[in-house]
Amino acid sequence: MGLRHAGAPVVMTGSTTALSPSRRGLHVITWGCQMNVYDSARMSDVLRPLGYQSVDAPEAADMIILNTCHIRDKAAEKVFSELGRLRKIKEARKEEGAQTIIAVAGCVAQAEGQEILTRAPYVDIVLGPQTYHRLPEMVARAARAGGAVIDTDFPAEQKFDFLPDAAAPQTPGNYTAFLTIQEGCDKFCSFCVVPYTRGAESSRSVTSVLAEARRMAESGVKEISLLGQNVNAYHGEGPDGTVWGLAQLANALATIPGLSRLRYTTSHPRDMDDALINAHRDLPALMPFLHLPVQSGSDRILRAMNRGHTADEYRDIVRRLRDARPDLALSSDFIVGHPGETDEDFEATMQLVRDVTFAQAYSFKYSPRPGTPAAGAPLQVPEDVKDARLQALQALLRQQQDAFNAALVGQTIPVLFTGEGRKPGQIAGRSPWLQPVHVSGPRHLIGQELPVRITERLTNSLGGTLVEETVYA
Numbered sequence: 001m002g003l004r005h006a007g008a009p010v011v012m013t014g015s016t017t018a019l020s021p022s023r024r025g026l027h028v029i030t031w032g033c034q035m036n037v038y039d040s041a042r043m044s045d046v047l048r049p050l051g052y053q054s055v056d057a058p059e060a061a062d063m064i065i066l067n068t069c070h071i072r073d074k075a076a077e078k079v080f081s082e083l084g085r086l087r088k089i090k091e092a093r094k095e096e097g098a099q100t101i102i103a104v105a106g107c108v109a110q111a112e113g114q115e116i117l118t119r120a121p122y123v124d125i126v127l128g129p130q131t132y133h134r135l136p137e138m139v140a141r142a143a144r145a146g147g148a149v150i151d152t153d154f155p156a157e158q159k160f161d162f163l164p165d166a167a168a169p170q171t172p173g174n175y176t177a178f179l180t181i182q183e184g185c186d187k188f189c190s191f192c193v194v195p196y197t198r199g200a201e202s203s204r205s206v207t208s209v210l211a212e213a214r215r216m217a218e219s220g221v222k223e224i225s226l227l228g229q230n231v232n233a234y235h236g237e238g239p240d241g242t243v244w245g246l247a248q249l250a251n252a253l254a255t256i257p258g259l260s261r262l263r264y265t266t267s268h269p270r271d272m273d274d275a276l277i278n279a280h281r282d283l284p285a286l287m288p289f290l291h292l293p294v295q296s297g298s299d300r301i302l303r304a305m306n307r308g309h310t311a312d313e314y315r316d317i318v319r320r321l322r323d324a325r326p327d328l329a330l331s332s333d334f335i336v337g338h339p340g341e342t343d344e345d346f347e348a349t350m351q352l353v354r355d356v357t358f359a360q361a362y363s364f365k366y367s368p369r370p371g372t373p374a375a376g377a378p379l380q381v382p383e384d385v386k387d388a389r390l391q392a393l394q395a396l397l398r399q400q401q402d403a404f405n406a407a408l409v410g411q412t413i414p415v416l417f418t419g420e421g422r423k424p425g426q427i428a429g430r431s432p433w434l435q436p437v438h439v440s441g442p443r444h445l446i447g448q449e450l451p452v453r454i455t456e457r458l459t460n461s462l463g464g465t466l467v468e469e470t471v472y473a
């Protein structure tokens with residue numbers, strides 16, 4: 001698993017049955033990481049008691065939320081261009097006598113709050129990632145005052161304590177769910193906006209995480225992905241008053257009946273402690289796939305990035321993880337063209353990739369983010385050099401991903417079936433390493449974890465056959 005990075009937005013859809021007169025339509029557009037996907041689901045939860053129900057088309061929505069990402073590129077520009085489109089919809093609906101509330105949420109809202117209201121005065125609500133539990137109040141204020149409401153505080157209260165119980169398992173499906181356990185970051189990497197937009201690191205209490213996980217399991221969820229900007233820096237208050245780390249939390253989660261798969265993302269190498277490495281050895285529920293961003297293989301650049309570890313320390317963590325769980329595969333994030341990166345530094349990144357080998361990875365050109373230390377640093381790398389490095393890195397990473405997938409052909413692996421496949425008569429699920437797997441099989445097997453013999457490698461997925469097919473038919 002990794003972050004679904006800024007780019008094409010994800011439109012959250014839900015129940016789209018015709019709305020009763022007392023119901024109001026809600027359309028949420030989500031950019032960015034899985035934490036934003038989780039936040040969008042929780043914003044829908046918060047608004048449900050007000051009668052808001054998900055609709056597919058913005059034209060049918062009484063409220064539209066843009067949940068935004070600020071991590072790279074011209075994220076804010078994408079939001080303004082989407083807002084331009086929504087303005088026309090709002091005006092057309094107004095002519096028909098319908099009101100449309102437009103809210104901008106997430107990290108662009110946090111970073112550019114006032115600017116949004118200046119450039120798009122038809123926006124009704126601007127709210128940061130830490131205040132969405134206050135949405136009902138903001139909706140009421142926006143309706144009452146007729147003016148814009150802006151709330152980009154970092155409130156003292158934890159929003160999780162004020163959210164209603166998640167009503168249903170969240171995306172991506174009925175049998176898998178995201179659960180945010182930690183937010184914010186105190187690490188201040190040179191290139192990153194997260195500490196500024198998401199605020200200081202904080203963890204939910206163990207009791208509240210376990211309660212949400214139990215509710216998810218009771219509603220049929222089998223696989224939970226724990227989320228956090230630095231999820232393995234988790235330090236939640238335990239029921240006994242002591243501070244629990246992620247390993248202790250994972251041990252407790254693994255005892256919940258019905259939960260057979262646990263994942264966590266995104267981890268920082270500095271927080272990969274012995275207890276967590278041992279949890280990979282001791283907990284079969286902890287899936288053998290870890291997203292562990294390294295960003296660069298050059299010690300010089302890692303230092304400039306303020307990552308707090310060397311390339312060899314990363315190699316050593318990976319070695320210990322693989323000793324603990326030999327089938328563990330890795331995913332990572334890389335940035336090419338950080339200010340000051342030379343050809344030698346880039347070669348060190350390529351060497352680290354060759355040494356470690358990744359099953360999957362995300363790689364990006366460095367994108368200067370306003371207000372971060374690297375944005376003003378000397379020796380910015382020219383765009384064409386970044387392009388060439390990115391292409392070379394991605395070619396190597398693709399080769400490794402292909403090799404990893406090819407090695408699964410002929411093996412029998414457990415697949416958690418989560419829905420129908422693309423072709424009629426197919427069902428689809430996820431491998432332990434998160435690849436989509438398609439087989440021919442009956443629908444009633446959806447929701448089960450079953451052995452599948454992998455027979456082919458497709459572009460972005462694997463094909464296979466159910467083992468003991470006749471038993472399942």
Ligand code: SAM
Nearest residue numbers: 191192229266293333334335364365366367369
């Ligand atoms: N906390 C995680 C970590 O420390 O590895 C990463 C969180 S960040 C939201 C996700 C990824 O976006 C980073 O790992 C990094 O590769 C990428 N990223 C962040 N800022 C970037 C920037 N200014 N330019 C390019 N990529 C960036």
Ligand code: SF4
Nearest residue numbers: 185187188189192194
């Ligand atoms: Fe950003 Fe670094 Fe914090 Fe990750 S650890 S969220 S890259 S500042």
